[in-house]
Amino acid sequence: MKPINIGLLGIGTVGGGTFSVLGRNHAEIVRRAGRDLVISVVADKDLERARQVTGGKARLTADAWSVVRDPEVDIVVELIGGHTIARDLVLAAIDNGKHVVTANKALLAMHGNEIFAAALKKNVVVAFEAAVAGGIPIIKALREGLTANRIQWIAGIINGTSNFILSEMRAKGIDFATALKEAQARGYAEADPRFDIEGIDAAHKLTIMSAIGFGIPMQFDKAFIEGISKLEAVDIRYAEEMGYRIKLLGITRRAGHGIELRVHPTLIPSKRLIANVEGVMNAILVKGDAVGPTLYYGAGAGAEPTASAVIADIVDVARMLTADPDHRVPHLAFQPDRLSADPILSMEDVETAYYLRMRVLDQPGVLADITRIMADQTISIDAMLQKEPGEGEDQTDIILLTHVTREKNVNVAIARIEALTTVTGKVVRLRLEALS
Amino acid sequence: MKPINIGLLGIGTVGGGTFSVLGRNHAEIVRRAGRDLVISVVADKDLERARQVTGGKARLTADAWSVVRDPEVDIVVELIGGHTIARDLVLAAIDNGKHVVTANKALLAMHGNEIFAAALKKNVVVAFEAAVAGGIPIIKALREGLTANRIQWIAGIINGTSNFILSEMRAKGIDFATALKEAQARGYAEADPRFDIEGIDAAHKLTIMSAIGFGIPMQFDKAFIEGISKLEAVDIRYAEEMGYRIKLLGITRRAGHGIELRVHPTLIPSKRLIANVEGVMNAILVKGDAVGPTLYYGAGAGAEPTASAVIADIVDVARMLTADPDHRVPHLAFQPDRLSADPILSMEDVETAYYLRMRVLDQPGVLADITRIMADQTISIDAMLQKEPGEGEDQTDIILLTHVTREKNVNVAIARIEALTTVTGKVVRLRLEALS
Numbered sequence: 001m002k003p004i005n006i007g008l009l010g011i012g013t014v015g016g017g018t019f020s021v022l023g024r025n026h027a028e029i030v031r032r033a034g035r036d037l038v039i040s041v042v043a044d045k046d047l048e049r050a051r052q053v054t055g056g057k058a059r060l061t062a063d064a065w066s067v068v069r070d071p072e073v074d075i076v077v078e079l080i081g082g083h084t085i086a087r088d089l090v091l092a093a094i095d096n097g098k099h100v101v102t103a104n105k106a107l108l109a110m111h112g113n114e115i116f117a118a119a120l121k122k123n124v125v126v127a128f129e130a131a132v133a134g135g136i137p138i139i140k141a142l143r144e145g146l147t148a149n150r151i152q153w154i155a156g157i158i159n160g161t162s163n164f165i166l167s168e169m170r171a172k173g174i175d176f177a178t179a180l181k182e183a184q185a186r187g188y189a190e191a192d193p194r195f196d197i198e199g200i201d202a203a204h205k206l207t208i209m210s211a212i213g214f215g216i217p218m219q220f221d222k223a224f225i226e227g228i229s230k231l232e233a234v235d236i237r238y239a240e241e242m243g244y245r246i247k248l249l250g251i252t253r254r255a256g257h258g259i260e261l262r263v264h265p266t267l268i269p270s271k272r273l274i275a276n277v278e279g280v281m282n283a284i285l286v287k288g289d290a291v292g293p294t295l296y297y298g299a300g301a302g303a304e305p306t307a308s309a310v311i312a313d314i315v316d317v318a319r320m321l322t323a324d325p326d327h328r329v330p331h332l333a334f335q336p337d338r339l340s341a342d343p344i345l346s347m348e349d350v351e352t353a354y355y356l357r358m359r360v361l362d363q364p365g366v367l368a369d370i371t372r373i374m375a376d377q378t379i380s381i382d383a384m385l386q387k388e389p390g391e392g393e394d395q396t397d398i399i400l401l402t403h404v405t406r407e408k409n410v411n412v413a414i415a416r417i418e419a420l421t422t423v424t425g426k427v428v429r430l431r432l433e434a435l436s
Numbered sequence: 437m438k439p440i441n442i443g444l445l446g447i448g449t450v451g452g453g454t455f456s457v458l459g460r461n462h463a464e465i466v467r468r469a470g471r472d473l474v475i476s477v478v479a480d481k482d483l484e485r486a487r488q489v490t491g492g493k494a495r496l497t498a499d500a501w502s503v504v505r506d507p508e509v510d511i512v513v514e515l516i517g518g519h520t521i522a523r524d525l526v527l528a529a530i531d532n533g534k535h536v537v538t539a540n541k542a543l544l545a546m547h548g549n550e551i552f553a554a555a556l557k558k559n560v561v562v563a564f565e566a567a568v569a570g571g572i573p574i575i576k577a578l579r580e581g582l583t584a585n586r587i588q589w590i591a592g593i594i595n596g597t598s599n600f601i602l603s604e605m606r607a608k609g610i611d612f613a614t615a616l617k618e619a620q621a622r623g624y625a626e627a628d629p630r631f632d633i634e635g636i637d638a639a640h641k642l643t644i645m646s647a648i649g650f651g652i653p654m655q656f657d658k659a660f661i662e663g664i665s666k667l668e669a670v671d672i673r674y675a676e677e678m679g680y681r682i683k684l685l686g687i688t689r690r691a692g693h694g695i696e697l698r699v700h701p702t703l704i705p706s707k708r709l710i711a712n713v714e715g716v717m718n719a720i721l722v723k724g725d726a727v728g729p730t731l732y733y734g735a736g737a738g739a740e741p742t743a744s745a746v747i748a749d750i751v752d753v754a755r756m757l758t759a760d761p762d763h764r765v766p767h768l769a770f771q772p773d774r775l776s777a778d779p780i781l782s783m784e785d786v787e788t789a790y791y792l793r794m795r796v797l798d799q800p801g802v803l804a805d806i807t808r809i810m811a812d813q814t815i816s817i818d819a820m821l822q823k824e825p826g827e828g829e830d831q832t833d834i835i836l837l838t839h840v841t842r843e844k845n846v847n848v849a850i851a852r853i854e855a856l857t858t859v860t861g862k863v864v865r866l867r868l869e870a871l872s
């Protein structure tokens with residue numbers, strides 16, 4: 001079967017990430033998609049940059065219009081941004097019968113109704129997972145995962161820049177201006193940060209989620225938007241004293257008399273999981289009447305996280321163009337004839353970190369014996385806790401945390417430790433994962 | 437177009453939830469699916485129970501075999517459980533060309549390879565979102581949302597009973613046996629709790645996620661499984677002292693030499709979001725090479741959360757059977773001709789709670805004036821914080837948290853408070869959401 005040909009409009013941060021991830025994971029992605037995927041042409045005004053990123057592996061052009069008209073192109077991936085030229089190009093691509101994948105939230109929030117109507121008429125898909133919360137598959141969750149539910153509300157931390165600033169303000173007790181400078185220094189905020197800090201970017205994303213959650217047209221112009229630029233450090237402190245964190249939330253709720261659509265700094269109870277989402281990470285909490293609350297967390301921006309969503313949309317379209325409808329998505333995600341023969345490891349061969357607790361006699365040399373055994377098995381110790389013996393007791397607990405090592409080494413070490421006359425009873429072994 | 441006819445096998449907890457949610461949200465679900473959905477026949481050995489749950493709204497039978505052979509049935513929903521009769525019925529349904537939706541993790545972990553091969557041969561779908569983590573759409577995220585990624589590892593709290601027990605042990609400092617009794621009293625643990633507390637249920641779910649994440653066959657027999665029944669309270673305490681929480685994690689990881697597949701109590705850093713998942717809730721952390729870590733959180737069991745996933749699968753099949761492939765999933769989740777005309781509310785009409793900070797003169801009667809104004813606007817106060825004036829100052833801050841009220845009332849109250857001669861400067865207003 002001939003490959004799916006992709007025309008990429010714009011090879012900046014997200015475009016570059018898309019090119020790179022699709023190249024690096026090509027085999028794995030094709031095993032899932034059931035069809036070869038090729039970025040056959042890249043349009044960018046900066047041909048030199050395009051040349052560097054693509055390394056000669058795709059045809060280049062400075063003329064985006066030639067891509068949306070190219071009869072060889074099956075999917076147009078719009079990563080230019082903005083809502084003027086991008087709108088014209090997307091509508092032209094649709095008009096030429098191309099499927100479109102876009103990460104452009106402003107475009108959809110402002111012109112989504114027109115674009116989807118055009119796509120419906122031309123029988124093409126406009127996919128936009130990357131437009132909301134970067135790599136988090138929240139559009140798929142809302143459109144397909146939660147279809148049983150009457151959605152009650154959606155509340156999201158959907159602007160990483162603002163969340164980074166608020167996290168810094170709280171953690172370091174600094175004011176907004178200082179935190180913004182820190183965000184700019186780290187490349188998390190633009191030189192002109194208004195889009196992010198004034199809530200406009202969040203409102204674009206919220207508008208899209210609201211439409212999908214409640215089945216209403218996009219109505220960005222009706223959103224209430226208040227940013228974080230006037231937020232004072234003192235209020236973050238008072239909120240914390242009262243058990244709350246302040247987050248820039250996008251909230252859309254089905255009220256008795258209509259739909260709420262609003263972005264503003266919001267106090268939320270500190271104990272909520274979403275209150276503990278820090279730095280540039282995003283999270284969306286969705287309340288459905290059947291499922292209750294569900295939360296989706298991950299990187300909301302950045303080259304590769306956003307590329308992850310762009311490529312997921314490309315695979316969705318490729319699966320649709322390739323499979324009979326019954327097998328659009330393979331049962332085990334990968335094509336049945338492309339499963340892997342990787343073996344499952346026996347526990348002896350697993351590598352992880354360990355928590356070991358042992359009861360020892362309170363005598364000199366005990367710890368030396370134990371640490372010698374660990375060293376013999378090339379197990380390195382990350383942390384140790386030794387408790388004082390209780391009143392009148394001659395035994396105490398030693399707890400060791402190890403660095404990552406192989407289970408079989410730990411088995412040997414435990415057997416040898418248990419054989420020491422200064423160690424009483426069994427060694428308690430638990431495993432430890434940093435999950436980083 | 438004729439409705440999609442569903443044959444329901446088993447109307448216990450999840451079957452009852454499915455019947456009830458599909459009835460309650462029928463209009464909303466059909467707006468999404470683009471096709472009417474009808475539970476046309478229910479098979480259950482307990483016909484009396486079936487009669488009570490369905491209230492005469494579906495044909496009943498005690499013979500599940502008649503359902504899987506029924507020419508009128510398009511989708512068989514298997515909610516019987518177990519892996520003997522359920523296996524035979526699912527294979528027979530497939531053999532009769534029915535699509536199958538199942539919540540049965542044991543069945544898939546043990547016989548999934550055989551079942552999917554049969555489904556492939558007969559060109560039918562076997563959908564199983566409800567088999568892992570109840571209402572959390574984790575199967576969809578892994579199979580469709582993260583297709584760009586080389587998955588590095590998946591770590592999940594995927595057994596609510598165990599997580600409840602561990603949460604209780606930590607919060608109350610009680611031992612395993614006491615916490616288990618508490619779980620049983622609350623209906624979170626069975627009389628025979630071995631499946632949950634010994635990690636078997638978690639291993640079933642992990643086996644399924646591992647297969648999907650890495651594109652390998654189901655290999656439940658190779659899983660390493662260690663439960664929580666031998667866990668001692670003292671280790672939970674020591675772990676906490678060292679900055680860790682203990683959770684029963686299912687972990688599957690791509691190692692250099694094979695795939696790890698293991699369930700065991702695990703220390704994880706307390707600051708990780710997943711370490712703070714408490715009670716019966718589930719959460720799955722997935723690490724992809726492009727997207728980084730993403731987390732999915734929600735109810736992992738229960739009648740309606742599990743029904744949410746069962747119905748999502750039904751809608752998936754209905755959309756596939758109904759739409760031309762290009763419009764399987766409507767752009768805005770709902771069919772384009774079935775959007776809602778619900779208006780977006782103006783901010784004045786939004787109802788939420790508030791944080792109000794005001795600078796006041798340190799004089800008698802000030803608080804009385806303020807609370808009088810609040811009462812006049814029928815705003816009730818949830819909490820108050822009054823700071824002592826600083827050394828040599830004659831002003832201080834008062835912070836009020838309100839219960840939920842209408843924004844327009846708060847606008848009036850703020851204007852009146854700012855007009856008080858004892859209040860200096862503007863009132864700072866932030867909004868507050870409990871997100872419960």
